[in-house]
Amino acid sequence: xxxxTQTPKFRILKIGQSMTLQCTQDMNHNYMYWYxxxxxxxxxxxxxxxxxxxxxxxxxxxxxxxxxxxxEDFPLRLELAAPSQTSVYFCAxxxxxxxxxxxxxxxxxxxx
Amino acid sequence: KQEVxxxxxxxxxxxxxxxxxxxxxxxxxxYNLQWFRQDPGKGLTSLLLIQSSxxxxxxxxxxxxxxxxxxxxxxxxAASQPGDSATYLCAVRGGGSNYKLTFGKGTLxxxxx
Numbered sequence: 159x160x161x162x163t164q165t166p167k168f169r170i171l172k173i174g175q176s177m178t179l180q181c182t183q184d185m186n187h188n189y190m191y192w193y194x195x196x197x198x199x200x201x202x203x204x205x206x207x208x209x210x211x212x213x214x215x216x217x218x219x220x221x222x223x224x225x226x227x228x229x230e231d232f233p234l235r236l237e238l239a240a241p242s243q244t245s246v247y248f249c250a251x252x253x254x255x256x257x258x259x260x261x262x263x264x265x266x267x268x269x270x
Numbered sequence: 271k272q273e274v275x276x277x278x279x280x281x282x283x284x285x286x287x288x289x290x291x292x293x294x295x296x297x298x299x300x301y302n303l304q305w306f307r308q309d310p311g312k313g314l315t316s317l318l319l320i321q322s323s324x325x326x327x328x329x330x331x332x333x334x335x336x337x338x339x340x341x342x343x344x345x346x347x348a349a350s351q352p353g354d355s356a357t358y359l360c361a362v363r364g365g366g367s368n369y370k371l372t373f374g375k376g377t378l379x380x381x382x383x
Contacts, residue, residue, distance in 0.1 A: 258316045261306075
């Protein structure tokens with residue numbers, strides 16, 4: 159069991175570039191989440207999904223998009239990168255809404 | 271709006287000491303509360319999950335308590351070890367169809383040999 163995996167681990171983008179952060183879980187979890195963590199701040203929820211084909215906005219969705227075509231994968235898309243999107247991004251999953259969330263190792267993104 | 275506060279922001283103790291980390295939340299209508307550990311440059315590892323109907327959970331040297339009515343939780347670490355050095359995060363899930371976890375900013379724990 160690999161758990162939750164994320165790629166890439168690090169990435170530097172120029173302002174205006176686009177990229178997709180990949181997230182895959184092999185635990186057959188229904189719920190998946192994307193968070194961002196800024197220095198000295200708590201994690202903020204960007205988007206979440208309650209199952210394949212169903213996604214919804216979290217606390218800070220502006221500038222991001224998601225899709226969930228399979229149970230396993232939940233990619234996060236940045237369309238026009240801005241310096242404010244410099245952060246560490248974590249993907250997480252859980253079997254049920256009230257269950258333990260399992261986190262991936264994170265992607266450290268810098269936008270210059 | 272739910273707010274989660276963790277005190278202290280940083281704590282340094284000698285090895286072997288018992289210690290308590292504190293977490294408070296403003297809205298007592300929570301579904302559950304979760305304690306995580308985060309090592310530098312790593313993801314979060316879940317330590318304990320307490321449902322709103324529970325008072326405490328234990329795992330090894332860790333014990334977490336929950337007082338929902340007063341909006342407080344504590345994480346007790348017994349006989350601390352240098353390997354316990356990490357940031358400890360508290361997160362609460364709102365009630366109903368609120369899927370969001372609201373996180374505190376964490377307590378940075380250093381256990382000195």
